[in-house]
Amino acid sequence: MKLQLPLLLLPLLLPLSAATAAATAAAAADSKVATADALQATLDALTAAVDFVSNNIDSVNLDGAIGLRMAEGQTKALLAHYWSRLPQGAVARLAELHSRAGRAANRAVQSVRRRTPVYYANAGNMIREHFWDTFYPARPLPPAAVRAADKDKDFDEKFSDDCIKEFYGPDGKSPGCSVSERCWRGLVLPTGLTGYSLTHQLFYLMNGVQAGCLSNLTAQARAHPPAGTDGSLAGVFDNFCARIFVEASKLETAGFPKPDRDLFMEQVGLCGLAGYPEFARWRWLPVLLSWQRANGCFGEFPGELINPSNFDPGLYGNYKRRRKRAEMRMPEGCLSHRTSVAIAGLTAYCRRLVETLAN
Numbered sequence: 384m385k386l387q388l389p390l391l392l393l394p395l396l397l398p399l400s401a402a403t404a405a406a407t408a409a410a411a412a413d414s415k416v417a418t419a420d421a422l423q424a425t426l427d428a429l430t431a432a433v434d435f436v437s438n439n440i441d442s443v444n445l446d447g448a449i450g451l452r453m454a455e456g457q458t459k460a461l462l463a464h465y466w467s468r469l470p471q472g473a474v475a476r477l478a479e480l481h482s483r484a485g486r487a488a489n490r491a492v493q494s495v496r497r498r499t500p501v502y503y504a505n506a507g508n509m510i511r512e513h514f515w516d517t518f519y520p521a522r523p524l525p526p527a528a529v530r531a532a533d534k535d536k537d538f539d540e541k542f543s544d545d546c547i548k549e550f551y552g553p554d555g556k557s558p559g560c561s562v563s564e565r566c567w568r569g570l571v572l573p574t575g576l577t578g579y580s581l582t583h584q585l586f587y588l589m590n591g592v593q594a595g596c597l598s599n600l601t602a603q604a605r606a607h608p609p610a611g612t613d614g615s616l617a618g619v620f621d622n623f624c625a626r627i628f629v630e631a632s633k634l635e636t637a638g639f640p641k642p643d644r645d646l647f648m649e650q651v652g653l654c655g656l657a658g659y660p661e662f663a664r665w666r667w668l669p670v671l672l673s674w675q676r677a678n679g680c681f682g683e684f685p686g687e688l689i690n691p692s693n694f695d696p697g698l699y700g701n702y703k704r705r706r707k708r709a710e711m712r713m714p715e716g717c718l719s720h721r722t723s724v725a726i727a728g729l730t731a732y733c734r735r736l737v738e739t740l741a742n
């Protein structure tokens with residue numbers, strides 16, 4: 384008797400599961416099309432942003448060139464990993480974007496070196512060729528252990544850049560990979576920072592990895608792990624990006640306040656490139672795209688008030704000290720840092736979309 388019931392149900396179940404399979408296949412085909420469309424839109428947006436910067440190269444600051452290098456480096460990495468599994472059209476477009484971003488970045492480096500030689504001497508490694516080619520393996524984001532006391536604090540960009548500079552030897556080029564106690568204590572051990580201070584903790588580590596100092600940072604993370612991390616460098620990355628994700632989600636809940644959109648794009652860009660695809664949330668893509676201007680750039684939002692000190696050329700590297708890295712006005716109400724972080728964010732989407740199409 385017990386066997387009869389399943390046998391009776393079998394004819395009923397078969398057509399049902401066949402229909403389900405067909406629906407699943409159709410949904411998969413639909414989603415392939417949707418993914419390909421989203422990749423098109425993302426590549427269109429990236430190309431327009433890169434072209435805008437390229438056409439205004441003498442109003443780019445050093446930070447503005449980082450996004451170009453990211454787009455150049457990551458498209459190269461994506462092509463290297465996935466070209467054989469992508470539609471030919473996507474491969475051609477990625478290759479085109481790679482060379483456009485690379486050409487623009489090279490010109491931006493010349494321009495920045497000429498206009499801001501001191502700043503360039505201190506931070507030029509961040510925009511040198513191939514610096515953003517590093518392809519961080521994708522990993523899932525763990526839940527964040529957010530401490531109640533989390534709050535933003537003053538963040539000294541000069542200190543951050545000087546610590547990044549330690550990764551390079553006395554000639555400022557070859558890796559020396561020093562990690563002073565002062566820098567580790569100031570930039571890695573704090574687990575209660577927020578905002579740009581927190582994204583710059585991650586930025587410091589990414590710079591170290593990309594400078595060739597992975598083993599040194601790994602040793603530091605084992606010897607002096609930040610509170611709540613497991614003694615691995617990946618654990619520190621996880622900790623930072625899990626907390627950054629909580630912040631990005633809060634910005635969404637708050638309706639993406641205008642003064643925080645620059646930070647939001649920096650969060651998506653840095654953690655996305657650090658290998659956390661969750662940062663390229665599907666529902667955030669139309670939001671990012673909606674912030675782009677018709678001329679391709681990202682600029683001031685209507686009614687937004689930007690702290691004038693963010694533009695102060697008297698500050699180091701014309702950094703605004705507390706809020707983020709240096710901003711610089713570009714023509715037509717466009718902004719250099721903002722366009723750069725937007726390119727970074729869109730590049731993170733590009734990666735997730737390519738990986739979705741290829742897998």
Ligand SMILES: *[C@@H]1O[C@H](CO)[C@@H](O)[C@H](O)[C@H]1NC(C)=O
Pocket residue numbers: 559560561562598599
């Ligand atoms: C960094 O690590 C490498 C390889 O382990 C080592 O040879 C080098 O001395 C380290 N640099 C510093 C400054 O500790």
